[in-house]
Amino acid sequence: MFTAKSNVCAEKLCEWRQRDAHVAMLDLKKAYLQVRVKKSLWPYQTVMFRGRRYCRTRLGFGLNVAPTIMKAIVGLVRSLASDVSKGTSAYLDDILVDETIVSAHAVRKHLARYGLECKSPQKVSEGARVLGLAVWGERDTLQWARGTDIRDPPRRLTKRSVFAYRGELIGHYPVGSWLRIATAFVKREANRATSRWDEPICDERIQNHLAEMANELNKNDPVRRRWDVSGSQVKLRVDDYVGFRLGGSIIEDGAWQRPDEARHINMAELDAVIKRLNLVIAWRMKEIELITACQVR
Numbered sequence: 001m002f003t004a005k006s007n008v009c010a011e012k013l014c015e016w017r018q019r020d021a022h023v024a025m026l027d028l029k030k031a032y033l034q035v036r037v038k039k040s041l042w043p044y045q046t047v048m049f050r051g052r053r054y055c056r057t058r059l060g061f062g063l064n065v066a067p068t069i070m071k072a073i074v075g076l077v078r079s080l081a082s083d084v085s086k087g088t089s090a091y092l093d094d095i096l097v098d099e100t101i102v103s104a105h106a107v108r109k110h111l112a113r114y115g116l117e118c119k120s121p122q123k124v125s126e127g128a129r130v131l132g133l134a135v136w137g138e139r140d141t142l143q144w145a146r147g148t149d150i151r152d153p154p155r156r157l158t159k160r161s162v163f164a165y166r167g168e169l170i171g172h173y174p175v176g177s178w179l180r181i182a183t184a185f186v187k188r189e190a191n192r193a194t195s196r197w198d199e200p201i202c203d204e205r206i207q208n209h210l211a212e213m214a215n216e217l218n219k220n221d222p223v224r225r226r227w228d229v230s231g232s233q234v235k236l237r238v239d240d241y242v243g244f245r246l247g248g249s250i251i252e253d254g255a256w257q258r259p260d261e262a263r264h265i266n267m268a269e270l271d272a273v274i275k276r277l278n279l280v281i282a283w284r285m286k287e288i289e290l291i292t293a294c295q296v297r
Contacts, residue, residue: 009172012091013131014282017174017251019089021142021228024097024104024121025128026111028074031093032066034116035059035073067092077114084110091131097121124227132172135227142227146173150217153210157201162190165210169217175243177222180255182213188257225250232286236276244280252279 016023028034035058037045042055045063059066074090087101095111095118097104104121111118122128125137134147151168154161166183170176176183186209193201226249234251236244243253254275258268269292280288 009091009131010174011282012089013133013172013174015089016096016130017227017229018283019096019098019228020100021125021137021140022099023124024099025124025130026095026097026104026108026118026121028093028095028111029117029119031070032059032061035069074116077111077116080114081110094131096130130227133227143224144174144227145224146221150214150221153207153214157190157203157206158198159190159194159201160197162201162206162210163187169213170223173223174252175223175225175250176253176255179213179217179222180253181257182209184255184257186210186213229283232284233289234280234283234285234287235289235291236280237291244276246285251283254279 037057037059039057042057045056045060046053047056048054059069070092071090074093074095078088078090078095079085083102084107087098088107089096089098095107097107104123108118108121124130124135124142127134127136129135129147130144132147133144135142135144137143148168154165166187170179170183186206189203189206189209190201193203193206229246229251231246234244234246243250245251256272256275273290273292277288
């Protein structure tokens with residue numbers, strides 16, 4: 001399979017948040033349909049409609065290699081101009097432009113020269129969607145929050161619907177606070193209720209827990225924080241809830257429920273330390289202050 005790796009989006013979020021606050025977003029118009037397929041390959045993309053077979057002459061959106069092809073095309077076109085290559089970063093058809101290096105309009109013109117048409121650029125400080133997050137400017141900083149509305153919990157509970165709802169609530173968001181622990185608990189409850197994905201779950205507790213979460217989220221959603229990140233000194237707090245601060249703001253957090261085992265609690269905390277250190281290394285932090293609830297040796 002040529003599908004994207006699960007951590008690529010998180011890595012891009014990490015990279016983009018360390019860019020200057022003066023950034024803009026470019027989005028390709030109907031990105032995959034801009035890619036023409038060589039005629040000799042047409043027979044490999046066909047559809048049947050009313051008894052007739054049609055060849056697709058453009059790259060299919062659902063094709064498993066489509067993301068890899070799009071990444072290669074956008075990467076090649078960006079590399080053809082040094083300022084564009086240095087001042088941009090792409091995630092498939094979404095392109096972040098650092099306007100301290102090159103203007104978004106110049107990048108748009110460069111892409112059009114090679115047949116890639118973009119929508120009008122959006123200054124992130126004026127409000128834009130960035131990798132599924134809503135980002136806007138506020139008091140000389142950039143802030144981010146959930147990019148979609150919170151819908152009601154599913155009425156028909158199955159393991160699949162509970163897991164899907166959990167994904168909608170916490171998804172790839174960098175900060176989730178108490179929501180990470182709450183959704184992990186409900187996920188564990190669903191696992192205990194059934195081992196089958198589509199078997200109905202008749203457990204009123206799970207329904208009540210989901211409703212309670214949705215109600216609390218509508219009043220005070222913890223999925224929000226500062227977007228732009230700078231600095232190389234970080235405070236890393238490790239207990240049942242793991243998060244690290246930079247410049248007084250929580251940049252990213254995480255939480256893990258312990259498996260049903262007899263290991264000492266210090267081992268669980270040590271595991272959390274290792275996971276968070278790996279995260280901080282990904283952010284290229286140079287000075288780390290580690291704060292734990294007990295001594296880790």
